[in-house]
Amino acid sequence: MGHTSKMFVIAGAALSLSGMAFAAESDTSRAYANELKADAAGRTSLAAGGKSSGLTITDGSGNFSMRIGGLMQFRYTANFRTGSTPNTTPTPATGGGVTGKDKATIGFSAPRTQLNFSGNAGSPEITYYIQGNFNGTGTNTDGAFRLDDAFVKYTFDNNWDVRWGQFKLPILTEDLIGDAYQQGVDRSTTSNIFRQQRSQGIQVGYSADVFRVLAAFSDGWRTANTDFNNGAEADYALTLRVDGKFAGDWNQWNQFSSWQNSQFAAFLGGALHWQQGGSTGDGVDAVANNNQTNFLLWTIDTQIKGNGWNVFGAFIGNHAKQRNGGSTFNSYGWQIQGGFFATQQIELFARYDGFYGSQQQGLVPRTFHFIDFGVNYYLFPESQTAKISGDILVGLTRSQGLQNTNFQNTVPGGTNPLPDTLSGVLGSPKSGEVSLRAQFQLLF
Numbered sequence: 001m002g003h004t005s006k007m008f009v010i011a012g013a014a015l016s017l018s019g020m021a022f023a024a025e026s027d028t029s030r031a032y033a034n035e036l037k038a039d040a041a042g043r044t045s046l047a048a049g050g051k052s053s054g055l056t057i058t059d060g061s062g063n064f065s066m067r068i069g070g071l072m073q074f075r076y077t078a079n080f081r082t083g084s085t086p087n088t089t090p091t092p093a094t095g096g097g098v099t100g101k102d103k104a105t106i107g108f109s110a111p112r113t114q115l116n117f118s119g120n121a122g123s124p125e126i127t128y129y130i131q132g133n134f135n136g137t138g139t140n141t142d143g144a145f146r147l148d149d150a151f152v153k154y155t156f157d158n159n160w161d162v163r164w165g166q167f168k169l170p171i172l173t174e175d176l177i178g179d180a181y182q183q184g185v186d187r188s189t190t191s192n193i194f195r196q197q198r199s200q201g202i203q204v205g206y207s208a209d210v211f212r213v214l215a216a217f218s219d220g221w222r223t224a225n226t227d228f229n230n231g232a233e234a235d236y237a238l239t240l241r242v243d244g245k246f247a248g249d250w251n252q253w254n255q256f257s258s259w260q261n262s263q264f265a266a267f268l269g270g271a272l273h274w275q276q277g278g279s280t281g282d283g284v285d286a287v288a289n290n291n292q293t294n295f296l297l298w299t300i301d302t303q304i305k306g307n308g309w310n311v312f313g314a315f316i317g318n319h320a321k322q323r324n325g326g327s328t329f330n331s332y333g334w335q336i337q338g339g340f341f342a343t344q345q346i347e348l349f350a351r352y353d354g355f356y357g358s359q360q361q362g363l364v365p366r367t368f369h370f371i372d373f374g375v376n377y378y379l380f381p382e383s384q385t386a387k388i389s390g391d392i393l394v395g396l397t398r399s400q401g402l403q404n405t406n407f408q409n410t411v412p413g414g415t416n417p418l419p420d421t422l423s424g425v426l427g428s429p430k431s432g433e434v435s436l437r438a439q440f441q442l443l444f
Contacts, residue, residue: 245265
């Protein structure tokens with residue numbers, strides 16, 4: 001059987017999980033859905049405390065509470081590439097790969113198994129949020145429990161708040177919207193290249209009816225679980241995000257999907273992140289590390305949502321300057337995605353995203369393009385509690401160039417963007433890389 005035939009056979013198997021779910025709804029499931037409807041407004045890193053719908057413990061006075069929740073995602077991926085492809089399995093000694101010809105990469109994974117604890121302590125104004133994840137993707141697939149978020153937030157009675165600890169910096173919208181509330185099976189390749197992930201610091205926020213502002217002082221881009229003398233940290237990092245609401249409710253910002261009979265909503269936002277290095281890092285002197293790079297990341301994005309449909313778009317810019325007379329690296333990314341509900345529980349979606357790297361990065365220069373389209377089936381109407389998803393992602397250009405070692409200098413930290421097992425892109429020397437994914441999600 002040829003590679004093309006194998007691809008379609010496995011495609012049918014991978015997406016059959018979604019097809020099996022599109023059965024007729026029963027009255028029992030409709031009734032049970034009302035008990036499991038989730039409040040999407042609270043379950044993001046940007047929301048107050050990342051509220052979950054899990055078990056809640058309280059002292060009855062309102063001064064102390066603890067909510068225990070979590071997320072499980074189980075995924076099947078079938079990736080197909082052409083030409084002489086790199087081996088995407090890291091070697092234990094170096095964390096890198098070796099040359100190989102693994103054109104079909106197929107198997108199951110558990111990309112996210114999360115537990116979170118949230119609530120208030122001492123008074124309703126003091127809230128906390130702690131989240132950890134059992135590693136299941138990338139180079140850390142040993143199932144070890146790793147800290148994601150750990151912060152305390154104090155809310156004043158004049159629309160101001162302050163949080164401190166480890167959290168996502170307020171930059172890219174697709175990263176700030178929670179893992180359980182993505183429209184696609186996962187975030188876009190472009191978002192995974194630029195996404196801020198976690199840092200340690202202090203953030204001040206102000207929220208009004210038509211706008212909100214978030215400003216953070218932190219250790220910098222992707223510096224979760226680091227000590228103050230770690231070479232990955234910047235000397236300082238400043239982040240500012242401003243969002244405007246032209247229609248709708250702020251709760252609608254917190255997930256991409258828009259249920260049927262939802263009101264019209266429109267949001268426009270942008271963010272700037274600047275960090276400087278040079279002193280932090282005990283004896284570390286690697287060009288790729290944050291302590292040797294000045295780094296500017298910015299974005300502008302918009303969401304428009306209506307009765308059962310949504311559109312999201314974003315443009316991202318990145319400028320990294322190596323200190324001591326080093327090179328300047330520039331790169332840009334963009335994406336547009338949308339979806340609509342064919343029925344109360346079946347949502348169709350599509351996404352296009354791309355990335356451009358300047359010639360100085362060794363990318364010659366080059367532009368990369370990806371498209372992704374699929375379907376979500378929500379077991380309970382208007383609820384992210386249980387969801388079955390299937391999609392097909394296609395690389396319109398060759399993606400192996402993103403593995404160029406010079407790319408690691410475009411952002412601090414020295415991390416190559418591929419292979420990216422979350423987005424399903426492993427890197428192909430020719431256009432036409434295809435990833436077929438099917439996923440079950442349980443949010444509790």
